[in-house]
Amino acid sequence: MTTDPAGTDPAVLASDDDREQAARRLRTAVEGGRLPLELLAPRLDEVYGARTRGELADACRGLPAPGPRDDLVVDSPPTSGRFVAGVFGGFVRKGRWVVPPRLTLWSMWGGGRVDLAQARFSSQNTEIRTVALWGGTRITVPDDIDVEVKGFGLFGVFGKGAARRTGRPGAPRVVIKGLALFGAVVTRTSTTGTEH
Template identity: 45%
Template structure:
């Protein structure tokens, strides 16, 4: 795969945290001031692809290393300390909560805690539907979602770490391919999207749950507060050292003046 193609791959939360760690080290070493650090950290957590992450640390050396680091454009297997998702607990077997959904001039929705069957069939005619898999369990390690959209639309939401394969056919319509081709986490389920769209469309997007987004936002704010506190402590310590230095100089001057001979008229 060429570098240009790799740059379009979606970055994971672990990738963004690696870049954030490099920025924190650069702030501690004085390579970035606080405003530069905050600006780059904001860019890091907003980055969605490797191509957006790479320039953020291009001019910064890794801690203790002379050459500047480059964010890896290869998707490595997740290790402990990466995502905390336990996929083994979400592949539960069985038949699934439901196996089909229909929307004719109306809509349907599957979300929350439900079990995705091995094959789910859905149909929309002048209507729409949403399949949210972020909190769902899976009947098997690979599930197939077959979508038929006639002058209608469907939206499939998958969590980070799930591999998506899109095989649908569109006639004056289409299937969203943006999330296809991104390797999944080890042990994560595989979602295959098939079907047919005529004057309609099937979208696929990858999103965290609201709870995960809220927690990530709280963690970022806590990290920033901690960095600001550390920075204030460093400034206060520097001021104290400067004052002690001034006091030492003044004491030295007083000692010299006391030792100077005095002449009386």
Template identity: 40%
Template sequence: MTSELPEMRASDADRERIAERLRDAVAEGRLDMAEFEERLDLAYKARTHGELVPLVRDLPAAATPVESGDPAWPARIGRPATSKGAFAFWSGFGRRGKWSVARNFTAAVLQGGGDIDLRDADFEDREIVIRCFAVMGGIQVVVPPELHVEVTGLGFMGGFDDRGAGEGTPGSPRVRITGFALMGGVDVRRKERKAARKQLRK
């Protein structure tokens, strides 16, 4: 990131990479909690690379991502779907680890919660649509840094967080997340895979 022009606009993936380095730093004792919270808030508010770089200037450089953190997407696209939807009523659901998401996936919660983790998932198609409906409940969607993500959902007396939206890397699938939240919330976040995070801590 240091090679980028300071005035270059930062992407959501850029902000999340800085956030991950800050999380690693507080876990290693390089930052106290007050410093971490202050820098994390600035990272998510940053609009340019010039605003992001100072936040990690006094921290060790991030390690080169391991192979598992940059998957060969062609081998993971076109797989038969193992799940086309999920529903929770006064309970919860989870789609995590190795699974295959349908090109059209619908998730709904009523006074419950749900987790959709795409970091290790296969995809039925190169472009997928995830429809999320949360009523007095919440749904969290976790995507890896390299995915192309569009968020177009609406919230009424609730929230539809689009911090995970943004362009990814060439060759990665495109995910469109839409839907509706009523007195509830849908949260879309970018996170590194667990294997990549462990490698960065070594």
């Protein structure tokens, strides 16, 4: 019997969360062309019929072990509200957190920082709407997600340099849009550390 990727005892009983993670791993493998579509249904039958973690590992046989950034889209509720404001003050969202599908950032005579480098997403597609009025917002994105920037600067700057496509099937997609009026919205990539 194959051992599971985490190296734990394969005889340990599998939880519903373990089964869902294995099912997502199989679907991602199909999206990436690693597993043929015709094998998905029989493998999912194995996953949902598995009693132990070892049986789950067998259902995922032939697939690489999950890496530290796998499962960027999670079935968990967002850990941040949909509206974040820095008015005569500031806000910070960073570390491990779950991003809502729509997030509105408002900086007025204040500033804010949003760091997605360790974040997980509650949806495959995320929209970040940001408004900077006489204020500023900095958004840091990792290099393994697709990013589109559609913002507009009027007597201000709306940085679009972090926009890119990874070309990786199944990568989460983030659209950043909004307005910088006498203010700035700055985007940066977490691996390069250079602001645009």
